[in-house]
Amino acid sequence: MKIHEYQAKELLLAYGIPIPRQKLAGTIEQAALAAQALGGQCVLKAQAHTGGRGKAGGVRLAESASRAAEIAGELLGKRLVTEQSGPAGYPIEKVLVTARERIESEYYLAVALNDALACPEIICSGEGGTEIEALARERPELIHHIIIPPESGYCEYHGYEAARPLGLSPERKRRLVSILRGMYRLFVEKDCSLVEINPLAAIREDTLAALDAKISFDDNALFLHPELEALRDPSQEDPNEARARETGISYITLDGSIGCLVNGAGLAMATMDMIRSLGARPANFLDVGGSATAEKVASAFTMLLSDPRVKVILVNIFGGITRCDVIAAGIAAAARHTELSIPLVVRLQGAHLAAGQRILSESGLPIIQAREFREAVEKAVTAAGGERL
Amino acid sequence: MSILIDKGTKILVQGITGRQGAFHTERMLEYGSRVVGGVTPGKSGSFVCGVPVFDTAREGIERVGADASVIFVPPAAAAEAIFEASEAGIRLCVCVTEGIPASRLARVKRYLSGKPMRLIGPNCPGIITPDACKIGILPGNICLKGHVGVVSRSGTLTYEAISQLTALGVGQSTAVGIGGDSMRGTSFTDALELFDQDPDTKAIVLIGEIGGSEEEQAAEWIKKHPRKPVAAFIGGACAPVGKRMGHAGAIISGGYGTARGKIAALRDAGAAIAETPDQIGAALLRALKRAGIYDECRA
Numbered sequence: 104m105k106i107h108e109y110q111a112k113e114l115l116l117a118y119g120i121p122i123p124r125q126k127l128a129g130t131i132e133q134a135a136l137a138a139q140a141l142g143g144q145c146v147l148k149a150q151a152h153t154g155g156r157g158k159a160g161g162v163r164l165a166e167s168a169s170r171a172a173e174i175a176g177e178l179l180g181k182r183l184v185t186e187q188s189g190p191a192g193y194p195i196e197k198v199l200v201t202a203r204e205r206i207e208s209e210y211y212l213a214v215a216l217n218d219a220l221a222c223p224e225i226i227c228s229g230e231g232g233t234e235i236e237a238l239a240r241e242r243p244e245l246i247h248h249i250i251i252p253p254e255s256g257y258c259e260y261h262g263y264e265a266a267r268p269l270g271l272s273p274e275r276k277r278r279l280v281s282i283l284r285g286m287y288r289l290f291v292e293k294d295c296s297l298v299e300i301n302p303l304a305a306i307r308e309d310t311l312a313a314l315d316a317k318i319s320f321d322d323n324a325l326f327l328h329p330e331l332e333a334l335r336d337p338s339q340e341d342p343n344e345a346r347a348r349e350t351g352i353s354y355i356t357l358d359g360s361i362g363c364l365v366n367g368a369g370l371a372m373a374t375m376d377m378i379r380s381l382g383a384r385p386a387n388f389l390d391v392g393g394s395a396t397a398e399k400v401a402s403a404f405t406m407l408l409s410d411p412r413v414k415v416i417l418v419n420i421f422g423g424i425t426r427c428d429v430i431a432a433g434i435a436a437a438a439r440h441t442e443l444s445i446p447l448v449v450r451l452q453g454a455h456l457a458a459g460q461r462i463l464s465e466s467g468l469p470i471i472q473a474r475e476f477r478e479a480v481e482k483a484v485t486a487a488g489g490e491r492l
Numbered sequence: 493m494s495i496l497i498d499k500g501t502k503i504l505v506q507g508i509t510g511r512q513g514a515f516h517t518e519r520m521l522e523y524g525s526r527v528v529g530g531v532t533p534g535k536s537g538s539f540v541c542g543v544p545v546f547d548t549a550r551e552g553i554e555r556v557g558a559d560a561s562v563i564f565v566p567p568a569a570a571a572e573a574i575f576e577a578s579e580a581g582i583r584l585c586v587c588v589t590e591g592i593p594a595s596r597l598a599r600v601k602r603y604l605s606g607k608p609m610r611l612i613g614p615n616c617p618g619i620i621t622p623d624a625c626k627i628g629i630l631p632g633n634i635c636l637k638g639h640v641g642v643v644s645r646s647g648t649l650t651y652e653a654i655s656q657l658t659a660l661g662v663g664q665s666t667a668v669g670i671g672g673d674s675m676r677g678t679s680f681t682d683a684l685e686l687f688d689q690d691p692d693t694k695a696i697v698l699i700g701e702i703g704g705s706e707e708e709q710a711a712e713w714i715k716k717h718p719r720k721p722v723a724a725f726i727g728g729a730c731a732p733v734g735k736r737m738g739h740a741g742a743i744i745s746g747g748y749g750t751a752r753g754k755i756a757a758l759r760d761a762g763a764a765i766a767e768t769p770d771q772i773g774a775a776l777l778r779a780l781k782r783a784g785i786y787d788e789c790r791a
Contacts, residue, residue, distance in 0.1 A: 154734075187733065187734060189732065216594055216595075216598060218674045218675050218704060218741075219705075221597070221598040221599075221601035221602045221675055222598060222602065239748075253598070253599070253602065291595070294593055294594070294595050296594065321593055321594045321595070322736075322740075323567065323591045323592060323593045323594060323740065324593035324594065324595060324596075326567075326568065327593065353737075353738040355732075355735050355737065357732070365648075366648050367646060367647045367648025367649060367738075368646060368647075368672055368701075368737055368738025368739045368742060369644070369645065369646020369647065369648060369649030369650070369672070369699070369701055369727050369739070370646065370647075370648035370649045370651075370652055370769075371737070371738060372646075372649075372701055372702070372727040372728040372731060372737050372738070372742065373649050373652070373725075373727045373769035374769075375728075375730055375731070376727060376728065376729045376730055376751075376768065376769060377768055377769055377770065379729070379730040380767070380768045385730075388731070388735075388737055388738070390738040421648040421651045421652055421655075422631075423617075423629065423630065423631035423634075423647070423648065423651050452652075452655065453631060453633075453634060453651060453655070454631055454633065475770065476652065476769060476770040477768070477770040
């Protein structure tokens, strides 16, 4: 689960990590007041669950409260489209107004799980800022990793190891050690998948502050931290993705027109790949689960039907434990309840195949049946009107 | 021959009285797997499908003697079940459960290093040796006994691959789903090593997906051990960056873990690449013919 920058910074502050003074504004008036309280000069930052905000005009400097109000007016209520956001972007409902700091230098700092070693690690770099991903690709030697064995937990020496490549003053080193202690505690206590400060800035009076922060939580561990649910912002979620999450379906909106309904994540990904290889585009990734029930299939089906972008539905089910006849019954029921106004291509394979095919045939629905994987996708691409890349 | 399991494998089902546990116990018994007992705390003395239930794994092992276990307990208790299996002396533990918190999985993984128990999964369909034994939820009816080892991160895509092989008359020695989480008990490389050592496995199908770096590591391994031909498919070529594709491990972050990089590494290692998922069987046939073992791998 992702949260906003302002929420991440509030969490950091609660763990003893210094952040610039900040105020949240949901209206132009609030933004003006916030800017005034911060002395006029401030930074306005669009709160949206995406990276690349700066380059996309979502982070702006203001010299006065009235200018801050103008900028807030330009941001609030709009959608922020960045390099990372996808074409739809994310709605800007809140703007974070923060104090402007004179920055001496910027660093990158993160705590994440090292999957290979199965323990947390500190990731740091003397080259903080917006180009960190390019840096990781092109000059990986400038990104440093300090492993933290869970048996020892975070120790002071881990912090000093992290400080070594950053070239900090003795005072700032001490501050960094304390910041990392807070980040590690937060990471462990809240089951985060990432605690990132980028940039961590060297500012006035030999201090450090988190100018931007990103925190995400392990979805599988949310049941251990019910308090985190309050941090969820539904406005930042695609409505279909949110609906799917509630019904236990794994769904991601994509930009094509072929609606996919597949069981199993691997087969669902492979189905998207197959559509693309035939020159068309999937409208979504949808995994009803390896052992899907007829109910789940029906609710996924209804969801696809209600999506106006979807020009054809492609069902690709490998009945293993889930029987094809059960799936077929689910599809037939859902299609009967909702007006089936677009072509439906169904490929069933595996257990109780013949019974499943019979149910589909006898349903009287205009279902285009297919036996093979490629055949099914080809039929769906044709039915979608041969839409090409 | 096969890897990890055979006709003699005796299985304990952890979480046997749950809906999934009971259902799949029946399926495993139907297939001929020797399910000798089940574990559900507080249910000792009862039976599921004629199989005795015990309170703990240790009790089960002492009473009916099992060397393998399969876990169907809910995510909140699944990590504990893995620890329990190991402490009780289980040799092979298959964890089907999806959704174990990463922090707990990390503890499990560190604990297991240096322990004799092998963990398959979590979040996996299990393992099957055709006509001998299956542990987990793989459908047995699509399999054909033979000489090709299959290893995959996914469930249904594994079924797809197996059925393509079977349709081509190419049987399987063992198929193993290693799981969709970002941390796993058994890696691709572990499975490749096992298949390499198994005299009855003559070729290998590897089905990877976006995220992580295990496919790249597998490619390194294949390069150094070119004895048995490998065919490979990588799912998720058109997945967007930063979106988790159903599996916790299937996410491209910061430009790492892309399908393109994995495919390039595997191709460079000499694997026959299936460009599209319907070509997995065909890619394997190419690999078999190139190695001159096509005839001996046909049933």
